[in-house]
Amino acid sequence: MRSIMASVETLLWVGVWMSAFSITTADDSAPKPENVRWMSLDFTTILTWTAQPSSHSFTVQYAIDNSDWTESQDCIRIPETKCDLTEHLKYYDRSFSADIQTEHPDVLDYDVENLPHTYSPPFNPYRDSNISAAEFSVKQLNETTVLVNITDPLTAIHKKNKQLTIRDIFQNDLQYKISYYKSQSTRKRDIESLTSTAEISGLDPGQSYCFMVAAYIPSRAKPNQNGASSLEQCTEGGGGILQELSAGAWVGVIFLVVILIIILVTVITLCCRKTNRNKSLQSTQLSAPV
Ligand SMILES: *[C@@H]1O[C@H](CO)[C@@H](O)[C@H](O)[C@H]1NC(C)=O
Numbered sequence: 001m002r003s004i005m006a007s008v009e010t011l012l013w014v015g016v017w018m019s020a021f022s023i024t025t026a027d028d029s030a031p032k033p034e035n036v037r038w039m040s041l042d043f044t045t046i047l048t049w050t051a052q053p054s055s056h057s058f059t060v061q062y063a064i065d066n067s068d069w070t071e072s073q074d075c076i077r078i079p080e081t082k083c084d085l086t087e088h089l090k091y092y093d094r095s096f097s098a099d100i101q102t103e104h105p106d107v108l109d110y111d112v113e114n115l116p117h118t119y120s121p122p123f124n125p126y127r128d129s130n131i132s133a134a135e136f137s138v139k140q141l142n143e144t145t146v147l148v149n150i151t152d153p154l155t156a157i158h159k160k161n162k163q164l165t166i167r168d169i170f171q172n173d174l175q176y177k178i179s180y181y182k183s184q185s186t187r188k189r190d191i192e193s194l195t196s197t198a199e200i201s202g203l204d205p206g207q208s209y210c211f212m213v214a215a216y217i218p219s220r221a222k223p224n225q226n227g228a229s230s231l232e233q234c235t236e237g238g239g240g241i242l243q244e245l246s247a248g249a250w251v252g253v254i255f256l257v258v259i260l261i262i263i264l265v266t267v268i269t270l271c272c273r274k275t276n277r278n279k280s281l282q283s284t285q286l287s288a289p290v
């Protein structure tokens with residue numbers, strides 16, 4: 001009996017040892033970071049990658065212009081597959097690279113060389129960060145001229161407690177493309193403005209125009225020159241309220257007018273009947289004492 005128990009125990013231990021061994025073997029196939037991409041909007045810059053699910057973590061290092069690697073303090077042994085590098089890259093006109101290293105979950109002291117790692121493509125925030133759509137207003141100055149006033153989008157970068165706009169960063173490298181068209185016309189016109197406010201003249205008097213703006217950085221490579229397009233804004237046009245009304249509004253106006261006429265007619269009819277009756281009442285009263 002005793003010997004049977006002993007062999008069962010041995011078997012159990014072998015099982016435990018075997019499964020521990022298989023975990024260690026699985027650890028050897030640590031996932032390699034793949035699909036490494038930069039995502040950057042208004043200088044918020046995030047490195048993303050994919051990896052087979054595992055208990056491994058990742059550490060991100062970055063280097064400027066191929067110089068020494070620096071560990072990103074917020075991205076050491078992280079379980080996530082993304083790393084926010086905004087604070088390190090800022091808006092510098094430099095070429096950054098990153099190296100994503102797969103790490104053992106528990107072991108602290110091991111041979112780094114044996115674990116997979118992946119380099120990112122190079123990234124230059126000043127040249128590659130996307131620019132979001134700008135807000136703007138359109139003010140009619142006179143019959144033929146409008147003022148387009150663009151608010152420079154804010155960036156993720158702060159300097160001396162001030163949040164920088166894209167104008168603070170790009171300065172004279174920043175222009176705006178303003179496109180506009182006359183309502184009911186398909187012909188679009190584009191102008192480039194060096195400043196964030198622009199007067200547009202030569203418009204047809206009394207017409208409604210629609211405007212759109214987008215940041216434009218001609219010093220960048222072609223695919224990265226344009227910021228996102230804003231929503232369009234239209235002027236009223238001087239054509240008066242009658243031209244502005246849509247078909248639906250016209251139906252509403254006619255309906256209201258008809259209702260008003262009906263009410264008026266009803267009120268007048270009721271009033272007249274009442275005064276007529278009063279008159280005849282008065283005349284009977286007046287005539288009574290006579
Ligand atoms: C910028 O936007 C384009 C279009 O949405 C996208 O394909 C590209 O990956 C973006 N680039 C960065 C650095 O985020």
Ligand SMILES: *[C@@H]1O[C@H](CO)[C@@H](O)[C@H](O)[C@H]1NC(C)=O
Pocket residue numbers: 141142143144145199201
């Ligand atoms: C409209 O205003 C612009 C700028 O203020 C001016 O140059 C232009 O002569 C004006 N046009 C008319 C028709 O008043």
Ligand SMILES: *[C@@H]1O[C@H](CO)[C@@H](O)[C@H](O)[C@H]1NC(C)=O
Pocket residue numbers: 149150151197
């Ligand atoms: C443009 O708009 C801003 C507020 O959004 C205002 O402070 C500024 O004076 C405007 N500029 C012009 C030229 O109207």
